[in-house]
Amino acid sequence: xxxxxxxxxxxxxxxxxxxxxxxxxxxxxxxxxxxxxxxxxxxxxxxxxxxxxxxxxxxxxxxxxxxxxxxxxxxxxxxxxxxxxxxxxxxxxxxxxxxxxxxxxxxxxxxxxxxxxxxxxxxxxxxxxxxxxxxxxxxxxxxxxxxxxxxxxxxxxxxxxxxxxxxxxxxxxxxxxxxxxxxxxxxxxxxxxxxxxxxxxxxxxxx
Numbered sequence: 199x200x201x202x203x204x205x206x207x208x209x210x211x212x213x214x215x216x217x218x219x220x221x222x223x224x225x226x227x228x229x230x231x232x233x234x235x236x237x238x239x240x241x242x243x244x245x246x247x248x249x250x251x252x253x254x255x256x257x258x259x260x261x262x263x264x265x266x267x268x269x270x271x272x273x274x275x276x277x278x279x280x281x282x283x284x285x286x287x288x289x290x291x292x293x294x295x296x297x298x299x300x301x302x303x304x305x306x307x308x309x310x311x312x313x314x315x316x317x318x319x320x321x322x323x324x325x326x327x328x329x330x331x332x333x334x335x336x337x338x339x340x341x342x343x344x345x346x347x348x349x350x351x352x353x354x355x356x357x358x359x360x361x362x363x364x365x366x367x368x369x370x371x372x373x374x375x376x377x378x379x380x381x382x383x384x385x386x387x388x389x390x391x392x393x394x395x396x397x398x399x400x401x402x403x404x405x
Contacts, residue, residue: 271300279341286346
C-alpha cells in the first residue's frame, strides 16, 4: 500500500527510530557513561534540541532502545512457546536461534556489555533491564518448558529448575563476541548448536 502521509509527517514519525539507531552506535563506540546527547544527535544528523522533542534524557533513549530491540525479541520467543505444533527440542532450538540472531550477534548485545561494564553506575537502568527484559525472557523459556511437561516430553521436576541456567550460554556468547572475539573467534553456529543439545538432552534425560 502506498504511503499517503506527507513527507514531513513520515519523517517526523520515523524520527524516534532514527534517534534510537544513532544512540545504539554511540553506545557501542563510547559506552553509556561517555555517550552524550550531542553525540547521538550528530550521528542522527539532527540538532540536540530535536532529541528533546522525543526523549527527555539519555536514559530514556537507552530504555527506548532496549524496548525496541530486546523486548521485541523476547516477545517473539514467547510467541514461539504458544505455537500450535512441534516438540520441545524443535521449539527450544527455534527460540535459541532467534535469541542468538537478535540478541547475541545483533546490535542489541551492546546493552549487556554496557550493563556489565557500567552497571554499578546506573542502578536504575540495571533494575529496568532486570524487570522489563530478563524477567520476561525467563517467563518465555519457562513457558517452553511447561509446554514440554504438558506434552509428556519433560518430567514435572523440570518445572522447578532455574531457567537462567538454560540461557546462560547465550549471555556468555554475547559477551565473548564483544570482548574476546578478535583474539579468539567464537564459532557461533557450533556454539549455538551445543547450547541447544546441552539443554534439550539434559532435560529429556530426566524423563
